[in-house]
Amino acid sequence: MSGTAFRVAVVGSGPSGAYVAQELSEQAGLDAVVDVYERLPVPFGLVRYGVAPDHQRIKSIVGSLAEIFAHPRVRFLGNVRVGTDITFDELRQRYDAVVVACGASADRHLSIPGEDLPGVASATDFVAWYSGHPDAAVDRFALTAETAVIIGVGNVALDVARMLCRTPDELRRTDVPQHVVDVLAASTVREILVVGRRGPAHAKFSSKELGELRELSGTEVLADPDDLADDQAAAGSTQESPSTRRMLATLRGYAAGTPTGAHRRTVRFAFFRTPVAFVGEDSARGLRVIRRGPGQAEADEVLPAQFFVRSVGYRGLALPGLPFQPDTGTVPHAEGRVMDGTGELAGVYAAGWIKRGPSGVIGTNKQDAVATVAAITQDRARTTKPPRRGYEDPLPLLRERGVDVVEWSAWQRIDAAEEIAGRPLGRGRVKLHERGRMLAVASAQN
Ligand SMILES: Cc1cc2nc3c(=O)[nH]c(=O)nc-3n(C[C@H](O)[C@H](O)[C@H](O)COP(=O)(O)OP(=O)(O)OC[C@H]3O[C@@H](n4cnc5c(N)ncnc54)[C@H](O)[C@@H]3O)c2cc1C
Known part of the structure; x- marks a missing residue:
């Protein structure tokens, strides 16, 4: 990874956030490094908290989403709510691009x-x-x-x-x-x-x-x-x-x-x-x-x-500091580029349900992510901005603010604890459901 890597923040670790991270990290020549912010201590968005529990075959897609988050160019930052723990403007200051993929969680x-x-x-x-x-x-x-x-x-x-x-x-x-x-x-x-x-x-x-x-x-x-x-x-x-x-x-x-x-x-x-x-x-x-x-x-x-x-x-919710269309519950965009009242918001993109509304199956978010990343790569090729010098990692700032960030290895501890919880009950896995317990497991040392 070079010091002038193209740094991208993705907000949301559901399928669209994951597919955006995958597309970016696999683009030859883009040299992208991706941080995926997730407000929950656990990844996968509605695949974990929407897809019905009796549809385990569909849910098994988490296996391929996990491979994306484990990629060396991708970093999962769970338990960080963008808009509260770190503002949207702070992300814009620290990253070359921000992709909003925060889904549609209201009804x-x-x-x-x-x-x-x-x-x-x-x-x-x-x-x-x-x-x-x-x-x-x-x-x-x-x-x-x-x-x-x-x-x-x-x-x-x-x-x-x-x-x-x-x-x-x-x-x-x-x-x-x-x-x-x-x-x-x-x-x-x-x-x-x-x-x-x-x-x-x-x-x-x-x-x-x-x-x-x-x-x-x-x-x-x-x-x-x-x-x-x-x-x-x-x-x-x-x-x-x-x-x-x-x-x-x-x-x-x-x-x-x-x-x-x-x-x-x-x-x-x-x-x-x-x-x-x-x-x-x-x-x-x-x-x-x-x-x-x-x-x-x-x-x-x-x-x-x-x-x-x-x-x-379902309908999307406004993210503080981000343009929002209350009638549709989505962010205004042109081919994935987020628009404010005056035009494109430079370096800000959207993907998934917050971009196009709550429709389609999980796979629809893949094509959608590909389209958003195409806009990012086009803009990157066109930019005349000199490469960013130096990079300020937001992790120390988050820790200073008392945010208990759950990184990928910490999520893997939660994942393992859920499987262990299932064993005495003869079940493959029992989900942890209390945030405090999840964080305790996440921070436990082996
Ligand atoms: C009940 C239900 C059942 C479904 N069943 C199926 C099915 O069987 N098959 C199928 O193909 N599709 C199914 N879907 C559709 C599928 O789940 C969606 O297409 C997909 O999850 C949308 O992806 P997304 O990444 O845009 O949003 P989400 O999956 O919602 O992911 C958004 C993520 O962003 C996070 N986030 C939100 N705000 C913030 C913030 N401020 N800071 C940081 N993170 C934030 C959320 O916590 C969440 O993890 C179902 C949907 C629902 C609602």
């Missing part, structure tokens, strides 16, 4: 009355809790309801539904913390209603995830036949894509089922229902919807339940 609201009543939660909250996110209180959910309503028709809604159906044995095959296994195992939820505002053709489910419900043990899956009776209305148009066609075929299969009531759990789909209010005094007891089904008179319905999860999308 969208329905903005209807009763949304703040106890019993109503966001999928963001519920997913963080079952994933053992250190910001999620252990006792956040009790699951004493009989009926749960999930509002939203995307794959996250299916993740939530599946997690509510998993048996204790299945949960023990995942890495979720023990308190999550205990609460889900004792859950009294029997009926799970997944509600969509528009028709089935507009649902964002992938047919694979939708079909996976069929394989859940002790669970019957049903759909309201009326919602699928009118082919044209259900399809939304006569030119639906092959994936929409497959999804509709799966839903029709569910609609053709006859309820037996003989199962542990029932998952039921209901479309054409627009939520207008949660009803209840001290806690939510029902969801008032307006039903506008094909060929039916508009009707007002109340869907009785005791637990409600709104799953209507």
